[in-house]
Amino acid sequence: MQALYLPLVRYWLARFPGLGKEIDDLVQDVLVVLVHELPSFERRRHGAFRAWLRQITINRVRTWWRTQLKQPQAQLGEESEQLLSQLEDPNSDLSRQWDQQHDRHVLQRLLAAVKADFEPCPWQAFTRIALDGLSLAEAARELQLSESAVAQAKFRVLKRLREEAGDFLS
8 A cells, every 4th residue: 555655645745845854754744644545445436536635635734734833933824725626626727636546556556566467469569558558450450369368368457457456446
């Protein structure tokens, strides 16, 4: 879990002015909450996990700032408050950007994790269809395989990706 989400959460926290060296502590706070609360998480719709992770991140940043505001000369800053507000709004461009980056990040990690489980030919068949958008017939022609072999390769890779991803693929 940590290896998967640490770089993504760190990237988003780095966008907040004024965090600086506190980013690593906040990332760890987010991951602690994530691990602690994960057993009670219930996915009720597509994208629920990434929205939940986004909200945990927002809450940890707000908590940190509330603590800092009790310190002399600490202030939240208008830009950071606007970022938090935009992230909280599930219909904002920033929230959609979070969702897209989350999905892209998770997909890249999953692909890297399972690629070694496959020979080059089935992997290429999968990538040509699923990632590059070729039709089954085009991929079969290009790879000089039967359409059935290409479809089977795609099925096997997708099955392995789902196993690796668990509930987080959605």
